[in-house]
Amino acid sequence: MDNLFATRMQNTQKSFIREILKVTENPEVISFAGGLPNPRFFPVREINDATNKVLAENGENALQYSTTEGYQPLREYIAYRYKKRGILVDADQILITNGSQQGLDLIGKVFLDKNDGIVIERPGYLGAIQAFSMFEPQFHSVPLFEDGPDLDRLESILKENQVKLMYIVPNFQNPSGITHSLAKRKELAALTSRYNMLVIEDDPYGELRFIGDDLPSVRLFNEDKTVLLGSFSKIVAPGMRLGWICAQHDIMEKLIIAKQAADLHSNYFSQRVVHQYLCDHDIDEHINHIKDGYGKQRDCMVSMIAKYFPQDITCTKPEGGMFIWVTLPPTMSSLELFDLASTQNVAFVPGTPFYVDGGGSQTLRLNYSNSDEAVIEEGIKRLGSVAAALKTKPTVDLG
Numbered sequence: 001m002d003n004l005f006a007t008r009m010q011n012t013q014k015s016f017i018r019e020i021l022k023v024t025e026n027p028e029v030i031s032f033a034g035g036l037p038n039p040r041f042f043p044v045r046e047i048n049d050a051t052n053k054v055l056a057e058n059g060e061n062a063l064q065y066s067t068t069e070g071y072q073p074l075r076e077y078i079a080y081r082y083k084k085r086g087i088l089v090d091a092d093q094i095l096i097t098n099g100s101q102q103g104l105d106l107i108g109k110v111f112l113d114k115n116d117g118i119v120i121e122r123p124g125y126l127g128a129i130q131a132f133s134m135f136e137p138q139f140h141s142v143p144l145f146e147d148g149p150d151l152d153r154l155e156s157i158l159k160e161n162q163v164k165l166m167y168i169v170p171n172f173q174n175p176s177g178i179t180h181s182l183a184k185r186k187e188l189a190a191l192t193s194r195y196n197m198l199v200i201e202d203d204p205y206g207e208l209r210f211i212g213d214d215l216p217s218v219r220l221f222n223e224d225k226t227v228l229l230g231s232f233s234k235i236v237a238p239g240m241r242l243g244w245i246c247a248q249h250d251i252m253e254k255l256i257i258a259k260q261a262a263d264l265h266s267n268y269f270s271q272r273v274v275h276q277y278l279c280d281h282d283i284d285e286h287i288n289h290i291k292d293g294y295g296k297q298r299d300c301m302v303s304m305i306a307k308y309f310p311q312d313i314t315c316t317k318p319e320g321g322m323f324i325w326v327t328l329p330p331t332m333s334s335l336e337l338f339d340l341a342s343t344q345n346v347a348f349v350p351g352t353p354f355y356v357d358g359g360g361s362q363t364l365r366l367n368y369s370n371s372d373e374a375v376i377e378e379g380i381k382r383l384g385s386v387a388a389a390l391k392t393k394p395t396v397d398l399g
């Protein structure tokens with residue numbers, strides 16, 4: 001069969017993720033590996049009410065085919081929420097997608113030919129790496145510092161290469177938890193606009209800030225050349241599979257064609273239900289509830305790491321979102337730690353799949369949103385003891 005597969009499928013990396021899923025299938029395993037929101041915050045009863053209302057009041061319409069762009073009142077709602085954050089867009093600039101993950105695929109379809117240049121963060125969001133890889137682009141990656149991307153490195157990449165797109169997750173990035181500072185947002189927008197390229201600003205976690213003040217969207221510093229991606233996955237529920245792309249009209253036209261070819265339109269019933277839910281409830285109150293919970297889970301994980309991990313292991317201290325990024329000392333490997341941790345029924349994602357150009361073998365991602373505090377304490381305690389055991393393991397001297 002191998003010779004029948006398209007060449008693009010040869011570049012996709014999947015094996016290690018499959019390995020992790022095998023470990024986390026065991027219900028005994030404490031998993032910090034997934035990227036799942038906490039189901040305790042899913043508005044199950046409210047979605048049930050909204051579903052009944054949509055079916056009772058507009059059932060026949062809600063079960064019909066609909067427009068590619070998405071349910072107009074939902075698009076208006078998203079534009080209205082953007083306006084409250086100073087992002088002045090109208091509903092025509094919003095395309096409802098099957099999760100923001102589909103947004104990545106559509107962007108790839110609309111912009112990327114084989115070998116086109118795209119810059120991503122290092123480490124970068126694995127789902128974006130996978131989605132863009134389908135178009136066989138030339139990846140360039142820019143290291144992330146504590147306050148965002150290394151802009152000197154970005155500038156030298158842009159000087160030396162033809163680059164069409166830069167993909168960023170400026171708030172509480174997946175996988176690192178890092179947030180771009182205000183200064184970096186401005187500089188990044190100025191730099192990329194000089195090189196006449198498009199910035200894809202993916203922001204599924206921006207509303208989940210539990211420490212400090214919100215920072216302005218990168219789009220505000222380069223309106224014409226920034227496309228925003230958003231999602232209901234982390235503020236309502238991922239199973240509804242609803243996200244959106246916010247883009248200028250000329251880009252929107254192409255995206256709609258690509259979307260139509262892909263699936264005609266996003267699940268219309270789901271759009272109606274989520275819209276009904278948003279009309280009948282105060283989403284900000286719900287988001288505050290989630291932030292309160294995740295803030296406590298994050299504090300718990302950070303303090304348990306300080307208590308149980310060997311001192312030379314460092315981690316990010318995110319101000320929002322769902323992930324902590326851990327860096328081991330150079331003598332330790334996160335793959336070895338993964339193997340040892342799985343014998344103690346704890347799982348995480350080793351860092352290497354988040355690097356498109358190799359490296360990251362001393363890094364790993366921990367998710368705190370999907371585990372309650374008692375589980376976090378127990379899991380981090382177990383991880384700390386396997387890390388201490390790995391540290392004392394004699395290393396083979398290859399010198």
Ligand code: PMP
Binds near residue numbers: 100125202230232233
């Ligand atoms: N972008 C980022 C940075 C993510 O972390 C995720 C989900 N893990 C997505 C996009 C996709 O989310 P969804 O398709 O559920 O909106």
